[in-house]
Amino acid sequence: MRTPAGIGASWRREMERQAEKLFHCVHCGFCLPVCPTYLRLGDEADSPRGRLHLMRAVVEGRLGTDSGSFQEHLDLCLGCRACESVCPSGVEYGRLLEGARQAAASARPPSFLARLLARVMATPALAVPLLGAARLLRATGLPDLLARRLPAEGRWGVVRLGLGMLAATAPPDLSPGETLYGSSRPPSCEGSGTGPGPGEGGIGQGRRVALFRGCVQNGLLGHVNRATRRVLEANGFEVVEVPGQGCCGAIHAHMGDLAGARGLARRNLEAFDGAGLALGGATGAGWGAALPQHAHWWDGGGPRGGARGGGGGGGLGERARRFSERVRDVSEVLAETGLRRGGSLPLSVTYDAPCHLLHAQGIAWEPLRLLGSIPDLDLVPLPGAEECCGGAGLYALTHPDMGRRIGEDKARAVLETGAAVVATGNPGCMMQIGAWLRMTEARVAVAHPVELLDESYRRGGIYGG
Ligand code: SF4
Ligand code: SF4
The missing domain is CATH 1.10.1060.10 (Alpha-helical ferredoxin)
Structure with a gap:
């Protein structure tokens, strides 16, 4: 060669x-x-x-x-x-x-927009205040309104998409009310929680798990992280915080900046290594796929067979391999040992598989098992669930034409199922699908699968109060 x-x-x-x-x-x-x-x-x-x-x-x-x-x-x-x-x-x-x-x-360097967003996400001093300001803007309701009203064509198209994505990060309305149920609370929603709780010998008893919080997810989808913590604790896991963690570097790797990705990987490696944890749980498919790549980014090897790789050298790569062997998606963590049963959640839900969960990590059934464990939840198949939604990191923003074609097709497929909620386990997918549903005037909630389980636990009285 x-x-x-x-x-x-x-x-x-x-x-x-x-x-x-x-x-x-x-x-x-x-x-x-x-x-x-x-x-x-x-x-x-x-x-x-x-x-x-x-x-x-x-x-x-x-x-x-x-x-x-x-x-x-x-x-x-x-x-x-x-x-x-x-x-x-x-x-x-x-x-x-x-x-x-x-x-x-x-x-040929990537676009200015891609480089700017990657730089911001990798720099907490920039990302934290910016995402805080975005949350304030979201709270005004303007992004939601403008995403439905601005023209779809020309330069406004990208602005509209960005606003739609921001609006889509708001906590989903899963409470009984106008959006999903009509006006009254279904009678079967009252507490039916069973099984042990924290400190009572639950399935995760004795297992410590650290949540990888992500950058965009921590800034805009903190409700997903909070729900994940509650659900893990309800199932007996001890959830610990790992200070010093940051952006996973997936965006950098996608745009060809492997040196940038390695730098961010090193920061996470040091943060999680120092914590000496048994298990790192990822709530976003993108970084769940990126974290096991750490070893590969150093020495061309990876921790697992198949899509997750094999072999490799020593040094940082070896440390990264040990770390990546402990990384699991939260749906794996919960589904592998069985789940505590929550209260009735009579919603019609369809599931879209994030590419970096399904294709990059080979995780197909765990999120469905998690949803299937929820009493009275009606799981509706989504045709083309295994096809990309067009979010793909920054792709929807940097490739507006193709991102739009794929996003519109996904929104149409979701609408045709008649489901009230679309569940998907990655912030980029939640934002892209949520944006295109808004822009087609659809009233379909977007939620992480763990959020639905969390709502079921809340209705089942598992959290008390
Ligand atoms: S599936 Fe595609 S990449 Fe794989 S062998 Fe066939 S043509 Fe080549
Ligand atoms: S867009 Fe096509 S070539 Fe690129 S990763 Fe997806 S399936 Fe493969």
Whole structure:
């Protein structure tokens, strides 16, 4: 393999490691029907197979990293990794994409908006006051109003989407009332909680878990973190705070800034390592996928088989591997040991699978088991639940046309189910789906699955009071 000058060393290592799989891609095309960009554009270059072909051309020196086709088609990829889930040859597309984006970014920097948002999220002194101001703006109700009223076209389209995303971070209205139930509380909602509570030998008894709070989620979706803490404690877990944690670096990795991602990973590694915890729980699929990547970002190895990787060297990579072996999505933590039963929650709910939970981590059933444990909850299948919603980190904002096409399709699919609530376990998905539901004038609540369990526990009297 001849490697052109200027290509990142980490990508070169990754491509060499992957060469067998990359170069033996059998061109079967199994990945084409699951690729959101190929499905909408019908262009081979915007398919996984086409993008792999472009990567190979760069690695073999037939194409420059600054070439229009390499830049454009890699840039339009959502990074959803749906192609990885169906590939019979085991091509680890997500890792190759990260490296390819690093190479692409070295030739042509990402957009100003992407770099600005990544910088803000990585800097608590900027992110905390900014997200605080965003919460104040959200409380005025203006973002919700303007998201429904502003024109969809032109430059207003992105402003409208941003406001819709902000409005979508408000706590969902799951209380009995006009939105979901008509005007009266269903009689079956009164307490029916069973099983042990904190300190009573619950399923998580003796297990300590630290919540990874996320940056956007902590700033705008703190209600999800609070619900997660209550639910874990109700199931007997000891939840501990880890000071010093911060942005997971996923946004940086997605835009090709692997050095930035490594810096943020190191900060989290030191924070969680020092805490000596048995388990780190992630409530967002994006960082749940990013945290186990820490080892890979240092030495090209990963902690687990399949989508979560294998092998690797020592040093920081070894510490990162030990850390990433302890990371679990909160739905895994709760579903693997059984769940305490809450009160009746007679809602019709549909579930959309976050790509970084389903395709990057292979977690399909746990969130459904969690929802299925809620008495009287009517779980309605969502056609295309395994397809990306178009949020994809900053994608919806930096690729407004494609983000809109995918977001509108997702909102339409949700509406067609007739569900009152769409549940999904990632802040980016909650914001994108919530925004497009608002912009189509739909009154469908968006909630993290744990929030529904939390509401069921509240109605079941598990929290007392
Ligand atoms: S599914 Fe895998 S082997 Fe088949 S074309 Fe896509 S990348 Fe190649
Ligand atoms: S990551 Fe998603 S958008 Fe990108 S090639 Fe794979 S399926 Fe297509």
